[in-house]
Amino acid sequence: MLNPFEKLNCPPKVEDLIKIVLGRLPKISGNSIKDREIRRLIYYDEQVKRYLNFVNSFPRIDNLHPFYKEALEITAGKSVDNIKICLSIINKTSLTASSILKRYISEIRKSDETLANKLMRQAFGRVSSLLRRRKDCIDWIIDVTKSMKKIKSIDPEMPTVIIAGSPNVGKSTLVSKISSAKPEIANYPFTTKEIHVGHFDINGVKVQVIDTPGILDRPMKERNQIERKAINAIKNLNGIIVFLFDISQQSLYSPKEQFDLLREILEFNKNVIIALNKIDSKDEKLYDEVSKMLRENSLNFMEISAENNIGIDELKEEIKKRVLEMIKQ
Ligand code: GDP
Incomplete structure (x- = not known):
């Protein structure tokens, strides 16, 4: 299932739609004055119907995948009930x-031919002011839809590998290393940063791999409500997590x-592969501390360098094993 908003056509906002109509009216002619004014109003009606088509083709909110439902609420900044009210308005x-x-x-x-133009103008005025009265609602839903359309590449039904870890640990580098094609840059409504979405194939099963800048990189207590929702949305993905530690001198x-951070992530998803990244330039002290902490908590880990391709094949094998187990369930 792809983004259910991707193919939804957005009509123009209210003022833009009125401008389109105003620009077009003088160019519409007819066999008589009456005929011309009628054609003008028919044209306006066609434009107004764009809003009706938009509402009719808007994805059924109750049927949305929870990932997209959360995304919609975050993008809108209001509950789905508010969105439903607006759609019905x-x-x-x-x-x-x-x-x-x-x-x-x-x-x-x-009517008499002499009244035709006056009636047309009256109709134009009434309909325009009706639309303007509802402008807040119409324009808002259009903006929300435009943002939703940008979440191009995340398919919540597809097995997902989520790369998590503190900022600068090498998440996006790893996405590019384990994806078969160049990762796409996608927008995610929960973060101002762009996320990378790559794909690879496991025994004919397509898997998506995403990094999570600005999402799974800070402790819960430092998060605002939107970020908490973002984490909820991620929980709805059918996924395993690769958690990266930076054990280099450059670690921030x-x-x-x-x-x-790892501990928090383990609270909502136990299917975590832990990897110590930047093993090519490891800081011995950091390495010892991290590995000791992990061992004390009976957590296994791998050692990799995303940038220099060390341990990446082994990591891919482990991902493959877990994804196949996950699909079987
Ligand atoms: P993100 O913020 O977690 O997505 O991190 P990036 O992938 O943007 O990487 C942050 C920095 O770490 C970049 O300068 C990378 O070149 C560097 N980096 C990533 N992986 C490695 C690695 O395996 N070894 C070394 N030495 N540097 C790395």
Whole structure:
């Protein structure tokens, strides 16, 4: 299942739609004045129907995968109930606008030719002010949809390898090393940073691999509500986690800080592969401290260098084993 918002067509925002109509009206002609004014209102009606089509093709919120439901709430900054209310307002507004336009069209048909232009302008004014009254709602849902469309590459149904760890430990480097093609850069509504999404194939099963900058890289207590939701969304992915430690001289975080983060992640997903990264430039003291902490907690680990391809084949084998076990369940 791909992003359910990806193919959804976004109509223009209210002021833009009115501008489109205004720009087009003078170019519409007809066999008579009445015919011309009717055609103009028919054109407006076609434009208004874009809102109706939009609402009708909006993914059914109750059927969304929990990952996308969380994403929608975060992007919107409001609950799904608010979104549903707004969608029904847009639906009602476009139906009302359409019926106003139809009423005026039939009035023009019946009226004297000299009144046709005046009636058309009246209809235009009424419908435009109706749309403007609902502008907040319409424009907001359009903005939310545009952001949702950008979450291009995450497929919540696909087995997922999530690369986690403190900032700068080598997450995005690892995504590129274990993906078969160049990772895509994707937007994720929970972070201002871009995430990398790569893919690889395990016995014919496609697996996605994502890094998590700004998401799984800080302790829970430092997080705001949005980030907590982001973590919830990640919990909804069908995934195993590769947790990286940086044991080089350049490490920005102490062993304890990195370990505390691991502990939090283990609370929500036990399927974690731990790897000490940057083994090519390891700091002996850091290495000893980290490995001791892990051993004391009976946690196995691998040693890799994402950048220099050390231990990457072994890591891939381990990922493969876990993914196959996960699929079997
Ligand atoms: P992220 O913030 O966790 O995604 O980390 P990046 O993948 O952006 O890597 C941070 C820095 O660490 C970059 O300068 C990488 O070149 C470097 N780096 C990543 N993996 C290794 C490694 O195995 N060895 C060394 N020496 N540097 C690495």
